[in-house]
Amino acid sequence: MDTLDVDINPAPLQLCAQTDLRRIGANPNHWYPLAWSRELKAGRAIGVRFAGEPIVLVRPVDGAVFALEDRCAHRQVPLHDGVVDGCAVRCCYHGWTYDSTGKCIEVPYLGHDKLPNGVRPYPCREAAGLIFVFPGEAALAETVPFPILGASDDPRYRTRRFGKEVACHFSFMHENLTDMNHQFLHRKQMGQVRPRHRGMRIGHDWMEVDYTFGRTGGKQPLGEAAILGKRRRTGEQNHRELMTIRTEYPYQNLKIWTDTDLPVMNLWIVYVPLDREQRTNRTFGLLSIQRPKIPLLLELAWPVLVWFTERIFTEDRWIVEEEQKAHDAQGADWNQEVFPAIRELRALLGRCGLPISAQAERYLPPATCRPGPRSEADLHQAEAAA
Numbered sequence: 001m002d003t004l005d006v007d008i009n010p011a012p013l014q015l016c017a018q019t020d021l022r023r024i025g026a027n028p029n030h031w032y033p034l035a036w037s038r039e040l041k042a043g044r045a046i047g048v049r050f051a052g053e054p055i056v057l058v059r060p061v062d063g064a065v066f067a068l069e070d071r072c073a074h075r076q077v078p079l080h081d082g083v084v085d086g087c088a089v090r091c092c093y094h095g096w097t098y099d100s101t102g103k104c105i106e107v108p109y110l111g112h113d114k115l116p117n118g119v120r121p122y123p124c125r126e127a128a129g130l131i132f133v134f135p136g137e138a139a140l141a142e143t144v145p146f147p148i149l150g151a152s153d154d155p156r157y158r159t160r161r162f163g164k165e166v167a168c169h170f171s172f173m174h175e176n177l178t179d180m181n182h183q184f185l186h187r188k189q190m191g192q193v194r195p196r197h198r199g200m201r202i203g204h205d206w207m208e209v210d211y212t213f214g215r216t217g218g219k220q221p222l223g224e225a226a227i228l229g230k231r232r233r234t235g236e237q238n239h240r241e242l243m244t245i246r247t248e249y250p251y252q253n254l255k256i257w258t259d260t261d262l263p264v265m266n267l268w269i270v271y272v273p274l275d276r277e278q279r280t281n282r283t284f285g286l287l288s289i290q291r292p293k294i295p296l297l298l299e300l301a302w303p304v305l306v307w308f309t310e311r312i313f314t315e316d317r318w319i320v321e322e323e324q325k326a327h328d329a330q331g332a333d334w335n336q337e338v339f340p341a342i343r344e345l346r347a348l349l350g351r352c353g354l355p356i357s358a359q360a361e362r363y364l365p366p367a368t369c370r371p372g373p374r375s376e377a378d379l380h381q382a383e384a385a386a
């Protein structure tokens with residue numbers, strides 16, 4: 001059966017009719033990559049964002065990367081404009097200095113017994129060429145599982161690191177990857193391909209969808225052959241490969257199998273909201289391709305594979321940005337979704353996320369980060385002591 005047996009006027013699932021999925025924000029109580037490791041050189045700091053929250057990443061010359069609120073406790077200016085000084089960052093304006101825990105350890109014109117409160121620290125880890133931050137409740141960072149990053153550390157694979165800013169709510173990205181029924185969009189790259197939905201499995205914060213594919217016209221593109229590690233003639237490859245897309249909130253993992261237990265392709269991907277309204281995201285993808293028995297083959301095919309995957313990503317990026325523009329122009333999420341897997345995915349994103357409006361209070365500096373009132377007498381006393 002190549003067509004879907006679905007109710008074309010479905011009742012909404014767990015996502016109630018009043019809930020606009022594009023107004024559900026990403027749940028901050030997870031580990032999110034906010035930058036590639038290569039973007040942060042030793043002895044430097046960079047400013048990144050999670051849903052409008054400014055965060056500075058600091059890499060000391062010696063020592064691990066750390067993350068702080070990117071807002072000097074003195075006058076709110078970004079700390080990423082400052083100077084990395086040992087294992088601390090010194091604000092560019094008056095030189096207030098913060099260690100990796102966010103504690104203010106020096107104010108050049110105050111005594112050390114009079115230091116003000118510091119800034120908020122964030123749990124931070126580096127893995128697979130990515131710098132991860134836990135933007136939510138820091139106490140949960142130890143218990144929330146750190147993601148398994150596809151096959152990026154498996155020597156049997158070569159991994160391409162890719163991603164861009166995309167001007168849409170992250171849920172459009174999730175839906176785009178899960179819904180393989182959009183092959184028509186990729187007809188110029190892929191030829192005529194028809195997916196067959198093979199089933200799905202669902203948990204509270206995860207789901208998996210299986211597909212196979214049949215070619216109904218055109219030749220197999222070289223890029224696809226590079227991914228599968230095989231050339232297939234038209235008609236020969238129909239429904240031979242199995243694709244499984246797993247959403248494990250907030251991450252996605254797409255695997256393709258051909259003849260063996262080891263997937264030929266393993267994509268790990270996440271979409272990090274950038275702005276407060278969560279209308280843009282930065283995509284971080286680790287695309288791992290199994291190395292063939294003759295290693296040189298993959299090296300030769302790599303430029304074709306990069307070109308091919310980039311073309312597909314560009315088409316997907318274009319359409320999800322069109323979806324966001326249409327949503328904004330029309331004022332609400334009026335999708336009439338008929339595919340059960342996408343309806344389930346939307347419900348999953350709804351129950352795992354948080355309303356964007358409820359996250360507004362996250363932008364207020366926590367009380368511990370507000371400097372206490374200081375009197376003129378305090379200042380004079382400190383100057384005299386210094």
Ligand code: FES
Nearest residue numbers: 072074091094096
């Ligand atoms: S604004 Fe940062 S030290 Fe004054």
Ligand SMILES: [Fe+2]
Nearest residue numbers: 176182186316
């Ligand atoms: Fe696509």
